[in-house]
Amino acid sequence: DGGITQSPKYLFRKEGQNVTLSCEQNLNHDAMYWYRQDPGQGLRLIYYSQIVNDFQKGDIAEGYSVSREKKESFPLTVTSAQKNPTAFYLCASSRDRGASGANVLTFGAGSRLTVL
């Protein structure tokens, strides 16, 4: 059953700690994306990767880091530099790697991060 697996589903973190959210896809998609979802603000793009070992910043990349060492994996690290990290994080992938934006996104179930 193909899809995107995000883990953990819920995560609690103390201020000042880094945390890494996992995203794995078995769809053989080239491109992967991280979005942050906040109430009333929709989805905001954090980072995206069109190909292994390459990624680009989205609109709100400050305080986040990513890696793309394998095609199927795109982990997101929320660093202590992120001033307001409590949010719902969504990972997505698309078959096409083009930067044109004509890519249909397949989403994971999300990870909810709460900073205590």
Next chain:
Amino acid sequence: AQSVSQHNHHVILSEAASLELGCNYSYGGTVNLFWYVQYPGQHLQLLLKYFSGDPLVKGIKGFEAEFIKSKFSFNLRKPSVQWSDTAEYFCAHKLIFGAGTRLAVHP
């Protein structure tokens, strides 16, 4: 910067009522417009998309959207909503999403 605006944040309708959700996007070269839906407890999923051609696009579950180039709009419509349409709806242009509209349909 590119942006997407959704006019209604919360919509409440009775079953069988007609639905129209507004979406406007800022111009950014080629047009790649999407409506995604998030049903309670489910993943975000594609409802319909428009890249070119017939400006009236039909999607799943009886939804349709009309692209009006002169108005930079891509409004979502459904003639008769059902309780199962209760969800959050997101308009997107390329990789930019709007704030979403929460639709509640009462029996």
